[in-house]
Structure formats: C-alpha cells, structure tokens
Amino acid sequence: MNAHRRQLIALAHPVYLSLLASVASGIINTVWVSRLGGAAVAAVAVATNTENVLLGVALVFASGTTVLVAHARGARDPAVVRAAVRGGWALCALVTPVVAAGGFLLRGPLAGLVLGGDDSAALRLAGAYFAISLPGMAVFFAQQLVDGILKGAGDTRTPMRLALLANGLILVCDPVLIHAYGVPGAAASTVLCRCAALTVGLRALRRDALLRTAAGAPPTGPVTGALRRTLATGLPMSADFTVRQGGALVLVAIVARLGVTVVAAYAIAYKVMYVATMAFYAVRQAAAIHTAHTRGAGTDARREIGRQAVLLAGLLGLTATALFAVSAPWIMAAFGAGPEVARQGVLFLRCIGPYLLLMACFIALGGVFEGSGGAPALLRVTLLGTAVQLPLAYALTGLGLPGVCLALALAMGVQCAAVTALLRRAGHREKAGMSLARAG
Numbered sequence: 001m002n003a004h005r006r007q008l009i010a011l012a013h014p015v016y017l018s019l020l021a022s023v024a025s026g027i028i029n030t031v032w033v034s035r036l037g038g039a040a041v042a043a044v045a046v047a048t049n050t051e052n053v054l055l056g057v058a059l060v061f062a063s064g065t066t067v068l069v070a071h072a073r074g075a076r077d078p079a080v081v082r083a084a085v086r087g088g089w090a091l092c093a094l095v096t097p098v099v100a101a102g103g104f105l106l107r108g109p110l111a112g113l114v115l116g117g118d119d120s121a122a123l124r125l126a127g128a129y130f131a132i133s134l135p136g137m138a139v140f141f142a143q144q145l146v147d148g149i150l151k152g153a154g155d156t157r158t159p160m161r162l163a164l165l166a167n168g169l170i171l172v173c174d175p176v177l178i179h180a181y182g183v184p185g186a187a188a189s190t191v192l193c194r195c196a197a198l199t200v201g202l203r204a205l206r207r208d209a210l211l212r213t214a215a216g217a218p219p220t221g222p223v224t225g226a227l228r229r230t231l232a233t234g235l236p237m238s239a240d241f242t243v244r245q246g247g248a249l250v251l252v253a254i255v256a257r258l259g260v261t262v263v264a265a266y267a268i269a270y271k272v273m274y275v276a277t278m279a280f281y282a283v284r285q286a287a288a289i290h291t292a293h294t295r296g297a298g299t300d301a302r303r304e305i306g307r308q309a310v311l312l313a314g315l316l317g318l319t320a321t322a323l324f325a326v327s328a329p330w331i332m333a334a335f336g337a338g339p340e341v342a343r344q345g346v347l348f349l350r351c352i353g354p355y356l357l358l359m360a361c362f363i364a365l366g367g368v369f370e371g372s373g374g375a376p377a378l379l380r381v382t383l384l385g386t387a388v389q390l391p392l393a394y395a396l397t398g399l400g401l402p403g404v405c406l407a408l409a410l411a412m413g414v415q416c417a418a419v420t421a422l423l424r425r426a427g428h429r430e431k432a433g434m435s436l437a438r439a440g
Helices: 003-036 038-075 080-106 107-115 121-134 137-152 155-179 181-206 209-215 221-260 259-292 300-336 339-351 353-371 375-399 400-440
Strands: none
Touching: 003 038, 003 181, 003 259, 003 300, 038 080, 038 121, 038 137, 038 181, 038 221, 038 259, 038 339, 038 353, 080 107, 080 121, 080 137, 080 221, 107 121, 107 181, 121 181, 121 209, 121 221, 121 300, 137 181, 137 300, 181 209, 209 259, 221 259, 221 353, 221 375, 259 300, 259 339, 259 353, 259 400, 300 339, 300 353, 339 400, 353 375, 353 400, 375 400
16 A cells, blocks of 8 residues: 555544544534424534534634644654644634634624524524533634644544543433433533543643653744744634635525525534545545645655545545435434435435535645645635535525535535646646756
C-alpha cells in the first residue's frame, strides 16, 4: 500500500470516529425526540444545525491551532508549539463569551429566522433548546480546542476516545432527561456529558510528552502575536466550514416551505448522511495534518497526498451511496418515523448519491489546501458553490426533496470544476517556475 495512503488511513480513522461521535449527539437526540412529534423533531433539527454552524466558529482556533502545532512538531521546535497552544487558548477565550451570551440573548429571533412564524410549537421548543445549548457552547468550544491541540501533536486517538466518552454518556442520559423534560432535556444531556469529556481532555493535555516539553520552553513573543497567527491560519478554514454549514441551515429554511412533515424527513435523513460526510471530513483532516507534518517535502509529495486522499474519499462516497440506496427504508424505520415522514426520507436518501460522491472528492482534496496554506483559495470555491446552491434549491423545491438533491449535486459539480481549475493553474505556475530555474 502507498505510504501516504497508509498514513492518511492511520490518521483518519480515529478522526472519523471522533467526528462521528460528535454528531452522534444530534442523531441520538433526534431518535428520542422523534417520539415527541414532528414539531419537536423540527425544533431539534434547527438547533443542531445551528450548532454545526457554530462548530465553524470553533474551527478558527481549533483548526488554526492544529495546523500551527503540526508545523511546529514537524520543525521540532517546542517554543513554537507553546506559542501555538497559547494563541489557541487566547483566541478561544476571546470568542466564547460573545457566542455563548449573544446566542442566549438572541435565541428567540434565531429560532424564528430559521423556522419562520407558522409553527408556534416548533418555535417555542427550539427556543427552549437554545436556552441551554447556546450557553453550553463554552464547553463545546473548549473541547474542540483540546482536540485540535492533540491532533496537531499527532495524537488523533485521544480526541476519538473523548468523543466516544461524551456520546456514550449521552446515550445513557438522553432517554432519562428527554422523558423528564422533553426537548430541553436533550440539550441538558448534551452539555452535561460534554463537561465530563472536557475534564478528561484537559488531563490528557498535561500527559502528552510533546506538550509537556513545550510548556517548559521559553516564550517566543507576546500572546497577542500568537493569537493573530492562530486567527490568520484558522479563519479561512473556519469561514469555509461556516459558509457550508450556514448554507445547510438556510437550506432547512427553504425545505420548510414544503411543510413540517418534509422538514422532519429531511432532518432525519440529513443526520444519517453525517455518517458518510464525517468520513470525508476525517480524510480532509488527515490530509491537512499529514501535509503540515511533511511541509518542505515539495510539491510532488503534496500532489501524491491529494491523489490518495481523493481515491480514499471517493471509495467512501461510492460505498455510502450504495448503502443509503439499499437500506433507506430500514434507516427511517429505526428512527420511528411516521409513514409520510419515512416516505420522504427514503426518497431523499436514494436521490442524494451523486452529491455525496462529488462532495467526497472535493472535501478530501481541501485538506491538502489547508495543510499547505491554500485555505483562502478553497474558501472562494465554497462561497461560489453556496451562491449557486441556495438559489437553485429555492427554484427546484417545486420538485420536492429530489429537486433539493439535484440542486446540491449541481452546486457541488461547480465546486469540483472550480477546484480542478485551481489545481491546473497551480501546476502551470509550477512548470513555469521550473523552466525559469533551469534557464537560470
């Protein structure tokens, strides 16, 4: 097996389990909440999609710190590792109060913005969920940073274990708290269980050999400089993810035009789809970490990492497409969905295949861009794709959920074409540079 592929798999499979466990809280909540009716499912769908957008905010310091720690680890410089860690914590401390307090105060308008004003029960339940989940973002953000530091240090297994711990606890607590308190119980369960995982994660930081060595290194400059470097590194990656998840949240509002039943079906099916998409993001993170660790190895190494990442993610995309097409009825039945919700969900899962395959290749290749400093170019492609996706989805909602799937696939096709053009342009520049070097 190709050496780069082996390293990608070694890094990606713990990241996948970690990411999957992170979204599993939303899936577990949806399973239990689905027994409370369509309004409850719609409310939790909006709330958990909002949390995915806020994960993009966390990526400013989490992913930025991952890349900077990985670069410092590759350069074997403990002082730079320490600076990267300090910058991550400083930026996290700056961002967290704004999100937690601001989100709590604006929870009502936020629910109304996404769900609209037609279903008062769903609006009330979404607001109740936000009242607990948005202040709980402080715990979520700190956990994301702990994970980012450990991943940059080359340890992707501990974040996996922390995520499994949190979601194992959620699996136990959800039925109890949802039975007792309804939709707010789902939010309380998630926050409390993440608190337990964060406590264990902070202890893991103190045990890591690289980080212990870095803690004793002399500082390389003021913390404000480290904060700015983290912001500059993480902001394009955060913006890329936030734009993508923000588009997904607006898409929920577009689908809501088709009625609460369709929103409920879309919410369940989209949660299931995370089982596949988190695999693509795992390959992306692995490609970013591996590219950062091999910084300085040359363009040939980056090209080969990108090729192996696309092959690996493409295989995952094909597998997911086939599994969803075959098992869609059993998946919807497992969520206890009613007949009409189940019918719409099966339709969505069977139409989403082309989008999944295109998305797999695009997302995986993005890791090489992020690890080599090309995240701003990738952000421009994502903005283009979102600008195409949302108007198309709005125009095609007359076709129901198949029209939404078609809009997603067409927009992702545009993004794949754009990133291919970027790669060709970079290849032409590289050839021109080599020709000039030979002439010199």
